Amino acid sequence: MSTTVEQSGKSEQKVSSYRAAVVHDFHSPLSVEQVPAPALEPNQIRVKVEASGLCHTDIHAAHGDWPVKPSPPFVPGHEGVGKVTEVGTHVTEVAVGERVAMPWLGYACGICDYCVSGWETLCLQQKNMGYSIDGGFGEYATAYGHYVVKVPDGVDPFDAAPLTCAGVTTYKAVKVAGTRPTDLVAVFGVGGLGHLGIQYADIAGGHVVAVDLIDEKLELARELGAMYTVNAAKEDPVEAIQKLGGANQAISFAVSPRAFEQAYASLRRGGTLVFVALPADNTVSLPIFETVLNGITVVGSIVGTRTDLREVFELHKEGKTKVIREVRSLDQVNESIEDVEHGRVAARIVFEL
Ligand SMILES: [Zn+2]
Numbered sequence: 001m002s003t004t005v006e007q008s009g010k011s012e013q014k015v016s017s018y019r020a021a022v023v024h025d026f027h028s029p030l031s032v033e034q035v036p037a038p039a040l041e042p043n044q045i046r047v048k049v050e051a052s053g054l055c056h057t058d059i060h061a062a063h064g065d066w067p068v069k070p071s072p073p074f075v076p077g078h079e080g081v082g083k084v085t086e087v088g089t090h091v092t093e094v095a096v097g098e099r100v101a102m103p104w105l106g107y108a109c110g111i112c113d114y115c116v117s118g119w120e121t122l123c124l125q126q127k128n129m130g131y132s133i134d135g136g137f138g139e140y141a142t143a144y145g146h147y148v149v150k151v152p153d154g155v156d157p158f159d160a161a162p163l164t165c166a167g168v169t170t171y172k173a174v175k176v177a178g179t180r181p182t183d184l185v186a187v188f189g190v191g192g193l194g195h196l197g198i199q200y201a202d203i204a205g206g207h208v209v210a211v212d213l214i215d216e217k218l219e220l221a222r223e224l225g226a227m228y229t230v231n232a233a234k235e236d237p238v239e240a241i242q243k244l245g246g247a248n249q250a251i252s253f254a255v256s257p258r259a260f261e262q263a264y265a266s267l268r269r270g271g272t273l274v275f276v277a278l279p280a281d282n283t284v285s286l287p288i289f290e291t292v293l294n295g296i297t298v299v300g301s302i303v304g305t306r307t308d309l310r311e312v313f314e315l316h317k318e319g320k321t322k323v324i325r326e327v328r329s330l331d332q333v334n335e336s337i338e339d340v341e342h343g344r345v346a347a348r349i350v351f352e353l
């Protein structure tokens, strides 16, 4: 339900309610229903969502899997992309009609040590889209003007959606890994995240070795720039990667602690292991002796900043990345979650709103 208001030449669409996929409790399927549109705070904007990707984090949110749980009822989604229809009185950075992305980092304080040193993703005051604030699984979403990122013309909103989390997360992981030309980069897991991680490691000049359990995914990895592939169901990835000289960096996008341990063991001396995926089983076992003697770095990487996302969109606009995705209707949200959980999806599901 919406009405059009003429304001300084641009037509603002006022909305009172909209359809969204709502989590009412952690043990029931999502319910697609009409929800009221909250009043805008002065620094907020309303966005008419065009495309919204389904990330594994949304599934963890809907199931209440993590130590810090969201509070139902809430609307998941942190890959929402759409056009601004309303702006709060203090918003100057975006205007009605512009296309924006609404990432996981929905709000940060802007003044703490993390925020002012380029680590806004570590801000303790942060709010997260689709977790602590309603997200992109709706016809509309409310976001903070400072924390959305403009989607450049020429970037398809259905590509922009997966780039908003999967893209920026893997791009940042490659940055954190410190990949330089000719480095051997082991990418564990070729899914929604990994298929993009391979491309960013390749763009950084790395020689990518992709590891997965499914041959079709490894074929895709080769198409996207992987120089080598290893099917870990058929051969030992540690042995295979050590035979190539060992990885300078290994990045774990696979939701299995075993993959993290294999990624560690595939490193050469001085190598870096980057933790990205968040398996439900929260513990890995790594040896202290080898870590010390081999000078290994282990580092966690969480999403990316607004600057990282701008760079991700820029690379895509230049035609340097390819997003593998499948478009579905929001009414298919529950079966889509099941498909992702059972590994029946090639890369990323994007809902059309
Ligand atoms: Zn995500």
Ligand SMILES: [Zn+2]
Pocket: 108, 109, 110, 111, 112, 113, 114, 115, 120, 123, 124, 125
């Ligand atoms: Zn902060």
